[in-house]
Amino acid sequence: MKNSLKQYIDLYKADPDAVDRGSAPVLNNLRHAALEALEGASLPTAKTPDYEKTPVNDLFAPDYGINIARVRIPVDIAASFRCEVPNMSTLQACIVNDSFVASDRLAHLLPEGVLFMSLREAARQYPELVARHYGKVAPGGNPVVALNTLLAQDGVFIYVPDGVDVERPLQLVNIFSSPVNMMAFRRVLVVMGENASAKLLVCDHTQDVERDYLGSQVIEIVAGRGCRLDYCEMEESSVRTHRVSSLYIDQQAESVVRMTGATLTCGVTRNNYVVNLRGEHASVSLSGMVINSDSRHTDNCTRVSHLAPRCHSNQMFKYVLDDRSTGAFEGEILVTPDAPFTEAYQTNRNILASSEAKMHSTPRLLIYNDDVKCSHGAATGQLDNEALFYMQTRGIPAAEARTMLMQAFMTDIIDSVRIEGLRDRLRHLVERRFAGADFCSGCALK
Numbered sequence: 001m002k003n004s005l006k007q008y009i010d011l012y013k014a015d016p017d018a019v020d021r022g023s024a025p026v027l028n029n030l031r032h033a034a035l036e037a038l039e040g041a042s043l044p045t046a047k048t049p050d051y052e053k054t055p056v057n058d059l060f061a062p063d064y065g066i067n068i069a070r071v072r073i074p075v076d077i078a079a080s081f082r083c084e085v086p087n088m089s090t091l092q093a094c095i096v097n098d099s100f101v102a103s104d105r106l107a108h109l110l111p112e113g114v115l116f117m118s119l120r121e122a123a124r125q126y127p128e129l130v131a132r133h134y135g136k137v138a139p140g141g142n143p144v145v146a147l148n149t150l151l152a153q154d155g156v157f158i159y160v161p162d163g164v165d166v167e168r169p170l171q172l173v174n175i176f177s178s179p180v181n182m183m184a185f186r187r188v189l190v191v192m193g194e195n196a197s198a199k200l201l202v203c204d205h206t207q208d209v210e211r212d213y214l215g216s217q218v219i220e221i222v223a224g225r226g227c228r229l230d231y232c233e234m235e236e237s238s239v240r241t242h243r244v245s246s247l248y249i250d251q252q253a254e255s256v257v258r259m260t261g262a263t264l265t266c267g268v269t270r271n272n273y274v275v276n277l278r279g280e281h282a283s284v285s286l287s288g289m290v291i292n293s294d295s296r297h298t299d300n301c302t303r304v305s306h307l308a309p310r311c312h313s314n315q316m317f318k319y320v321l322d323d324r325s326t327g328a329f330e331g332e333i334l335v336t337p338d339a340p341f342t343e344a345y346q347t348n349r350n351i352l353a354s355s356e357a358k359m360h361s362t363p364r365l366l367i368y369n370d371d372v373k374c375s376h377g378a379a380t381g382q383l384d385n386e387a388l389f390y391m392q393t394r395g396i397p398a399a400e401a402r403t404m405l406m407q408a409f410m411t412d413i414i415d416s417v418r419i420e421g422l423r424d425r426l427r428h429l430v431e432r433r434f435a436g437a438d439f440c441s442g443c444a445l446k
Contacts, residue, residue: 003042004061005147009035011066012150022070023153024123026131027187033140034149041143053328053360054270054299056144059242064183064214066151067098073178090171090201091116097176098184099154109168115159116170119187122157130157133191137220137248144246144272148185148218155187158200162193162224169199169419174215176241177207188219192227192255199419202233209238217245223255225279230418234262234426235269239296246272253279253308260417261288262426263298264433274303277311277339287416288317291433292325292357299328302346306339315346318413320406320434321357328360333374335367342369346376351383351409353402403434 012019012035020028043060044051067073073096091109093116094101100118110116115126123130138145160166174186192198206213223229235243243266249257263269275284290298304313319327333344350359363376383405391401410430417423 002061004057005038005041005043005143007063008060008147008151009038011068015068018068019151019153022068024120024127026123026127026134027120027152029131030135030140030149034146037141037146038143038150041146043143043147050301050330050362053326054268054297056244056270059214059244059268059270062181062212062214064212065178065180066183066185068151068153070099070153073097090169092171092173093156094173094175095156095184095186097178097182098152098186100156111164111166113161113164114166115157117157119155119157119189120153129159129191130189133220133222134189135220137222137250138218138246139248144216144244145218148187148216152185152187152218155189158188158190158198160192160196160198160227163195164193165196166198169201169422171201171203174202174204175207176205176211176213176215176237178211178213181212183214183216186215186217188217190219190221190229192221192223192229194224195226196224197228199230200232201419201422202231204233204235204237204243206238206241209240211240213237213241215241215243215245217243219245219247221247221249221257223249223251223257225252226254227256229257231257231259232262232417232419232422233260234264234429235266236264236429237266239265239267239294241266242268244270247274249275249284251275251277251279251282251284254281255279256283258285258416258418259287260413261300262413263288263290263292264429266296266298268296269298271298271300272303273301275313276305276307277313278307280308281310282308283312285313285416286315286317287413289410289413289430290317290319290321290327291430292319292327293322295324297326299330301330303332303334304344305334305336306342306344307336308339310341311339312342313344316413316416317348318410319350319359320353320409321350321359322353324354324356326358326360329378330362330364331376332364332366333376335369335372335374337368340369340371342372342374344372344374348378349409350380351406352380353383353406406434407431
């Protein structure tokens, strides 16, 4: 089997200075270690544990274009902002392919001391702050992370100082648009100070549905003691857009992180969610929904490690798979000997709306402590025929009844969203998706 890493290693070695010129010294400092980690390694294949259904090596095998020289690609950002959804007020910025673009007056609207800016520029303007956290949460020896570290030149830096409450949600819109097929290496670093509070919405969109795109994204979240962070990501891309996203969260004592992920449309998507609860009374909630049709594929993999006493975690992931689509969920809870009085729960529920749809589910508990409350469960089935029949006897057409049942199935995931105004928006998008809308050309909020 061809090792797809070789072409990227060769690309970097051909002109490492070009990669460095398009970035900043703090980011460049980690490239040598990343290159060493990749030598002799390979991206996950179908034989790699937990990647059997989504061989990442195959996704990276095609010869995508990579904008190492930072050539400016004209993009009509406004074209990504059309969607009939309820409005809400956000502080907004974009990543266009692999470059950060701030909205007008963004910096002037942020509370004092808060940063929401280009990672490259932040590394130049605040090198000590970025260097203190960049590459410290995501494991550098992981080939997926190492490849991103080797070639990422820009991304997003969000910093909320101690005690600051950012009332308006932050919104990051990832846009793919290019005259040629393209791969984008995106890096996101979020640093939450002690007792800080913020809400972040991330949306993925594709403008040109006739092109092939691949997004490699690594997100690092540093959650300081007592902070509160609500993080919601929504993927509404094209069938020819693929994504490999890895979210790493380090939480200190009494911090609370709530993450909701919604894959509404995609090509092939692999999401990794890795959480380390390092301080007493830290809490994390991971919720996810997947709506797949045609031959789309979505794979969510979670790893929640309880490393300190009295921490709490809850996971709930739901899939609705139609046509020939496929899904996968691999979830792990680790409770170490140093984490007594842990509470950890994990649930995966799935509906196969056609006889050809397939789901793979692997929940896992690794418990090395007796003083815990832990549970996990997974169930895959079809729509309730009795409920469908009952609804039809009450005059509801079969197709409408089917849609209503699928919407109801996702209600608790939608209700887990804590960003004001976003629940109605997500409910609207789910309704459109079940009604047959292929994807939303954009839904940035004004």
